[in-house]
Amino acid sequence: MQYDAVIIGGGPAGLAIASELSRTRRVLVLEKGMAGNTNRSWFVPLNVVDDTVRPFTYGGVTRFLANTYSGGKATWNARQFPRYPYVDEKRLLPHWVDTIRANGSEVVDQCEYRSHQVKADGVTVDTARGQFTARLLIDCTGYNSQIAKQYGISRASYYWWSVFGAIGDHPNGLDGMQVGDYMLWQTFADTTPNADTSLQQGRPLFEYEILDERTSFSLVLYLRREIMSREFMEPVFNRIIREEAATSAFHSMQVKELKYGWYPSASVSQELARERVIFAGDAACWTTPCGWGMSFILNNYRDFSARLEQALAGDQLGRAHLAAIPHFRFRERGEIVLNALMTHFLSNAPAPMLDRFINLFNDTSPNHIDPIYCEKVFTLDITTAEVHTVLGAILKEFHLKELFGILQPDDYLLLVEEAVAFVGESVVGEVRQWLHLGGAKPVDPTRNNGFDFA
Numbered sequence: 304m305q306y307d308a309v310i311i312g313g314g315p316a317g318l319a320i321a322s323e324l325s326r327t328r329r330v331l332v333l334e335k336g337m338a339g340n341t342n343r344s345w346f347v348p349l350n351v352v353d354d355t356v357r358p359f360t361y362g363g364v365t366r367f368l369a370n371t372y373s374g375g376k377a378t379w380n381a382r383q384f385p386r387y388p389y390v391d392e393k394r395l396l397p398h399w400v401d402t403i404r405a406n407g408s409e410v411v412d413q414c415e416y417r418s419h420q421v422k423a424d425g426v427t428v429d430t431a432r433g434q435f436t437a438r439l440l441i442d443c444t445g446y447n448s449q450i451a452k453q454y455g456i457s458r459a460s461y462y463w464w465s466v467f468g469a470i471g472d473h474p475n476g477l478d479g480m481q482v483g484d485y486m487l488w489q490t491f492a493d494t495t496p497n498a499d500t501s502l503q504q505g506r507p508l509f510e511y512e513i514l515d516e517r518t519s520f521s522l523v524l525y526l527r528r529e530i531m532s533r534e535f536m537e538p539v540f541n542r543i544i545r546e547e548a549a550t551s552a553f554h555s556m557q558v559k560e561l562k563y564g565w566y567p568s569a570s571v572s573q574e575l576a577r578e579r580v581i582f583a584g585d586a587a588c589w590t591t592p593c594g595w596g597m598s599f600i601l602n603n604y605r606d607f608s609a610r611l612e613q614a615l616a617g618d619q620l621g622r623a624h625l626a627a628i629p630h631f632r633f634r635e636r637g638e639i640v641l642n643a644l645m646t647h648f649l650s651n652a653p654a655p656m657l658d659r660f661i662n663l664f665n666d667t668s669p670n671h672i673d674p675i676y677c678e679k680v681f682t683l684d685i686t687t688a689e690v691h692t693v694l695g696a697i698l699k700e701f702h703l704k705e706l707f708g709i710l711q712p713d714d715y716l717l718l719v720e721e722a723v724a725f726v727g728e729s730v731v732g733e734v735r736q737w738l739h740l741g742g743a744k745p746v747d748p749t750r751n752n753g754f755d756f757a
């Protein structure tokens with residue numbers, strides 16, 4: 304039997320899209336493990352949570368903190384949203400599996416994808432459980448997509464987030480930490496021999512979220528060009544939660560569940576489709592530079608699925624048509640650039656520079672910035688005027704040379720290229736408007752960064 308769509312990967316992207324598409328189409332989801340079983344967990348901005356998803360959220364981040372070993376401290380309450388809710392991954396993903404099955408479509412576990420062949424009228428997929436055919440293949444296999452690799456889709460310009468942490472039980476209480484706390488970045492003098500330097504040495508950030516009166520999610524986080532191994536991260540995490548004086552609240556924490564993984568930090572120019580094949584979720588770098596992958600999925604899966612439905616209805620499953628499907632809406636181009644710059648700065652700047660950055664939030668600082676801008680950058684909800692305000696304050700505080708000093712020379716160009724791609728596109732667009740030539744046309748219709756700006 305030929306399905307309308309075969310979705311490879313039963314993570315949040317595959318299940319969310321299948322739950323929508325299966326309302327009108329016969330869909331087959333193939334998962335190498337157990338669909339809906341994940342070792343990740345998420346908090347998201349409130350505006351991506353609709354009525355369907357809301358029952359599967361709880362609690363949320365209400366207070367942001369920063370703390371460096373050399374003395375910088377900041378605390379502020381969330382203002383952009385009253386809370387940034389946690390998605391209950393153990394309930395939402397199984398709910399999507401049930402929805403897909405209730406809609407008459409299929410989810411097959413222990414069914415690893417091996418290869419596929421595209422023909423004129425469909426796609427044949429070889430798996431650990433035999434062959435399946437469909438009109439369209441949707442690759443939702445995540446950060447390590449073999450399908451993208453087979454097509455030679457380059458990840459050379461990607462940065463990667465590597466995360467290792469644990470859900471922990473605090474039987475003796477939270478020791479001063481509050482439910483709703485989110486430690487945005489904490490650094491330690493002795494985590495690496497070169498904690499004062501940068502990316503090259505891979506200084507980890509320590510973050511934690513306080514989920515309820517006795518439960519935390521704590522983690523170490525790296526933003527680098529290469530993927531850090533679990534073997535590398537696990538001992539770093541253990542040392543931080545067991546030995547650092549500044550984490551005494553975690554020393555008696557009992558680990559309940561390990562949470563780890565890798566995900567891309569958004570890049571601007573991607574191939575999002577091939578003939579009868581489309582990529583979604585981490586496999587298509589559906590994220591922001593700071594890593595809101597789940598947020599992206601919740602924000603986009605309905606619209607994406609509705610466009611896929613139209614493509615299926617019109618039998619428009621060629622590469623260029625599919626590549627034009629993703630539309631991730633943001634107000635301003637500068638949001639992405641600033642989010643990327645801030646993300647790299649916070650992940651890699653030495654502690655004394657972070658202290659100066661933290662001090663910008665202090666009312667007495669001559670270059671004072673309202674911390675609301677941090678949240679606005681974080682959630683891609685900042686206007687161009689506000690981008691100028693933030694960049695202006697940062698550039699008054701730091702010399703450009705200092706800012707570039709936190710990156711490897713090879714990386715300057717990547718960031719500059721990203722900035723030029725966005726700024727260039729918008730400038731070309733404006734000039735075309737002046738000359739009455741219409742909006743900027745994409746150079747290559749098979750490449751689409753997915754981002755739409757109002």
Ligand SMILES: Cc1cc2nc3c(=O)[nH]c(=O)nc-3n(C[C@H](O)[C@H](O)[C@H](O)COP(=O)(O)OP(=O)(O)OC[C@H]3O[C@@H](n4cnc5c(N)ncnc54)[C@H](O)[C@@H]3O)c2cc1C
Pocket residue numbers: 311312313314315316317333334335336338339340341342343344345346347414415416417443444445446449466467562563564565566583584585586590594595596597598599
């Ligand atoms: C620890 C951690 C915390 C995070 N926190 C947040 C957060 O707070 N907020 C946020 O917005 N985002 C967060 N993210 C990012 C977010 O988790 C990802 O962007 C999101 O999971 C991507 O979903 P996906 O379905 O594309 O990929 P995945 O979640 O990776 O799912 C891919 C699925 O495909 C399956 N698969 C892979 N290969 C095959 C194959 N060959 N055959 C069949 N099946 C296959 C896998 O088993 C898996 O089930 C976090 C990520 C991690 C690791």
